[in-house]
Amino acid sequence: MTAELSHSEIKDLVARGLESSRSGYTALADPQGAERLAVELAHRCEGHRPSCLLVWQRPHDLVLAHGMARVLGTPVVRAYDSEGLVGIEGAFSGNGGRVLLVGDAFSSAEVVRALYATAEQEGHVVVAAAALREPDESARAQLREHGIPLVVLLTALGRTGAPNG
Amino acid sequence: MDQRRIARRRELAADIVGAAHLRGDFVLSSGLRSTYYFDKYLFETRPSILSRVSEMLADLVPTGVDRIAGPELGAVALATGLSLRTGLPFVIVRKADKDYGTRRLVEGELLEGDRVLLLEDVVSTGAQAIRAANQVIRAGAQVVAVLAVVDREQGGAQNIAAEGYAYRALFSRTELGL
Numbered sequence: 001m002t003a004e005l006s007h008s009e010i011k012d013l014v015a016r017g018l019e020s021s022r023s024g025y026t027a028l029a030d031p032q033g034a035e036r037l038a039v040e041l042a043h044r045c046e047g048h049r050p051s052c053l054l055v056w057q058r059p060h061d062l063v064l065a066h067g068m069a070r071v072l073g074t075p076v077v078r079a080y081d082s083e084g085l086v087g088i089e090g091a092f093s094g095n096g097g098r099v100l101l102v103g104d105a106f107s108s109a110e111v112v113r114a115l116y117a118t119a120e121q122e123g124h125v126v127v128a129a130a131a132l133r134e135p136d137e138s139a140r141a142q143l144r145e146h147g148i149p150l151v152v153l154l155t156a157l158g159r160t161g162a163p164n165g
Numbered sequence: 166m167d168q169r170r171i172a173r174r175r176e177l178a179a180d181i182v183g184a185a186h187l188r189g190d191f192v193l194s195s196g197l198r199s200t201y202y203f204d205k206y207l208f209e210t211r212p213s214i215l216s217r218v219s220e221m222l223a224d225l226v227p228t229g230v231d232r233i234a235g236p237e238l239g240a241v242a243l244a245t246g247l248s249l250r251t252g253l254p255f256v257i258v259r260k261a262d263k264d265y266g267t268r269r270l271v272e273g274e275l276l277e278g279d280r281v282l283l284l285e286d287v288v289s290t291g292a293q294a295i296r297a298a299n300q301v302i303r304a305g306a307q308v309v310a311v312l313a314v315v316d317r318e319q320g321g322a323q324n325i326a327a328e329g330y331a332y333r334a335l336f337s338r339t340e341l342g343l
Contacts, residue, residue: 081194083239084289085202113196121192142196 005040013037014154025104025132027063038067041130044151048128050074050100052092054119056111065102079118086114097124106135112142177217182341184208205286209242218314219246225333227310231279234258236297239286258297271304279306288313291321295328
């Protein structure tokens with residue numbers, strides 16, 4: 001499978017998902033576009049050979065992860081805030097799995113830390129993080145701290161990320 | 166405080182910790198791992214603890230309060246207990262990100278200008294208490310004070326005071342030995 005969307009196509013599709021929301025990308029504004037973006041991001045993550053996708057609780061991140069999981073053939077685990085504790089919904093595949101973190105933009109260092117700690121607690125390795133848009137600096141710093149490569153479709157400067165990080 | 170009250174307070178603290186203090190390997194939503202977790206529901210749902218907590222909170226209710234406000238979910242049981250103890254009516258403050266059919270952020274009767282005591286179960290940074298207080302104010306009432314059962318000593322007291330609210334907690338994290 002190869003990457004197919006051009007830079008301008010990615011930019012347009014992300015813009016469609018942003019224009020109707022004040023809180024970030026929304027897949028529901030353009031389901032077909034969201035599917036295309038998910039497929040593109042999945043293609044760019046194949047080299048990391050994930051066995052499972054891990055996503056934070058936000059519904060639109062879950063839609064993105066679902067689209068990617070269909071391409072990659074992996075299960076999706078959803079992590080969520082349960083009164084200050086991280087809960088998970090879904091099952092990681094076995095022990096020692098290769099986990100791909102997925103999100104629209106990883107809005108905070110806490111989210112990255114929570115996802116990483118969850119994967120680690122379950123005995124898995126985080127192999128990469130995949131995002132539609134560039135995460136904020138605190139989230140990027142967390143990813144760097146843990147040595148997690150980042151695959152991002154659209155950077156803050158409007159450039160598209162290179163395939164496979 | 167007389168010796169009997171001190172002993173009762175110490176006993177209540179021990180019972181709260183005994184009920185709610187869990188040990189294990191926990192991942193917190195902040196991303197930190199912890200060897201313990203304080204599950205507030207485990208003490209709030211025990212009538213023997215809830216009744217004593219209500220009794221002690223009643224002593225901290227300022228004069229002139231018209232109504233108690235309990236943010237969902239955890240403080241609802243406490244607001245109920247304190248309401249029964251004091252005879253003050255209460256309202257439930259919804260979480261702002263829920264979408265309910267009535268689109269009300271405060272459930273129950275809240276009158277314009279009501280002097281409200283906001284009750285929280287556990288205060289960490291104070292962000293949730295401040296958010297709930299702002300909702301009560303948007304609904305037309307005044308928040309005269311914030312009371313909590315447990316203060317985790319994570320800046321909540323300072324942050325709530327910075328918003329201009331009087332604040333007291335029944336127990337601090339240190340006092341509970343957490």
